[in-house]
Amino acid sequence: MRSFARRHPIVVDAALAAAVLCVNLALGHQQPPAGMRAPDPLGYALTVAACTTLVFRRYFPLPVLVAYCLIWTGYIAAGFWPVVNSAGALLAVYTVAAHRPLREAVAAVLLLDAVWIYGGLRGGENEYLTLLSQALVWPVVICWFGTRARRLTELTARLRDEQEEKARRAVDDERIRVARELHDVVAHHMAVVSVQAGLAWYVFDSDRDTARTALGAVLETSAQAQEEMRRLLILLRKAPLSGADETTASGLARLPELVGRIRGAGLPVELTVTGEVREVPRGVDVCAYRMVQEALTNVLKHTGHGPAAVTVDYREDDLVVRVRDTGPSVPAASATGGHGLRGMRERAALYGGALEAGPHPDGGFEVVLTLPFLAAE
Structure with missing residues (x-):
């Protein structure tokens, strides 16, 4: 599910917005408090419009919250029960806290507080202490969870970057090690080959036996160089060494x-x-x-x-x-x-x-x- 959510975030957000819409419509079917307007086409249209903005919450967290709160404010001003669209507003605040810096999260909480208090006053809420407590506690708690999620995401990304950097350094170190091995093999054996070939060239006409011995040393040294370079190539291919290779390693x-x-x-x-x-x-x-x-x-x-x-x-x-x-x-x-x-x-x-x-x-x-x-x- 996490993999699907990473690949198709818009689908997941659309499904979540649809779930919030179902909750809001279910609340709208309840008997509203005295003095509140019963659901009608305008109320349903405003509810659908508000929930539709949640589809884009991940891409535009703060603009979506502002749009949602504006629609919710219009819903409240029309005389409908404010509780109906409160769940979507909390989700939008969580998204801002989870994806944006702390200062934007604080602004989101203040905006939701203002709409929440306005809805309570329009709904005839007489218990002002209860109203203020709800307006302050719920948005702050949701913001705290969102901020924790953002920090966890940042920490995970940082750890992933560090692991990738360590992997890159390990690859670089391995390349340097193999380059050193290659230098040692080539430099040593080629030096021996050069000396023996020079000796063979120098005595080729005057001392055939010495020249033959030197050329034999050239052949033997070349074969040893090829064998060691073969081991390095096996190492580069990440293939396991045979038992013979292990026993004759440097x-x-x-x-x-x-x-x-x-x-x-x-x-x-x-x-x-x-x-x-x-x-x-x-x-x-x-x-x-x-x-x-x-x-x-x-x-x-x-x-x-x-x-x-x-x-x-x-x-x-x-x-x-x-x-x-x-x-x-x-x-x-x-x-x-x-x-x-x-x-x-x-x-x-x-x-x-x-x-x-x-x-x-x-x-x-x-x-x-x-x-x-x-x-x-």
Whole structure:
């Protein structure tokens, strides 16, 4: 019913106006008080005209109330019983309070009070205290209910907007995360492919065996890049990963494979793990792996020959990962302004960690990632 009311409000309002008209006509058939005019065609016509305005109450709340009160005042002035059309007036006041600002609701209450008091005086009401009480209490109570309904509607709309905004932010965050994953995959594997392809081209005529080995590494690395990009495409399609995909997803367990791939590209790399190796939260696991991958890719691209060292230190409350090379320092623009390091810093901040990168006092360049366990759980 609510869905139908939202889609066809004019139909619902027409039905409600018809119900009010039936109530008014039923009241009109009762014996009016002494001195009141009995129902006749004019009274019925005024009642129908007043109730017809209620069909448009949702679209023009205050004008409908004014029109209704004018018709009701004419009905009272003609000598008919004022109670007959009072229900429609209360409905019109409720509509103003439910759809318009408070100042318009107050004006609506004052207008209804004036007509109500006028009707009581025309009807020969001798109990003025009762008349004033009815004129003040009923419109105010109806206005209060309408105002509460308006505030509830506004609160519902605000909550819906906030939920939509959160959903949009979640989608944006997911896109950024996937973009980072894509950058990490493409940058790393293409760097390895570029080095191996260059080596194959350089020794193609002089050392066919070395060239063949390098081209084999190119094929293997390309296949790995395709596999990781396939996982990203599956993620974008919201399709569940297979068991094989889950077991081969990026993480610290795949560091030996990553280091071996970098060694195959011609860069000596030493991997050291200290502390008690234990399971870490999934986000921390992937973040640490991607940081090592990005850092080694930068070493491969910017130095290409200096040995590198990767240290994974499992501490009591956090995980510290260091990647250091002993070659020439990476140019400042590459070290501080590149998309890779910026992405690593943002990824680390997402899990409550921090990333530091810069020249090492003993030479070379070092990247240090610190990720707390508790902040990521």
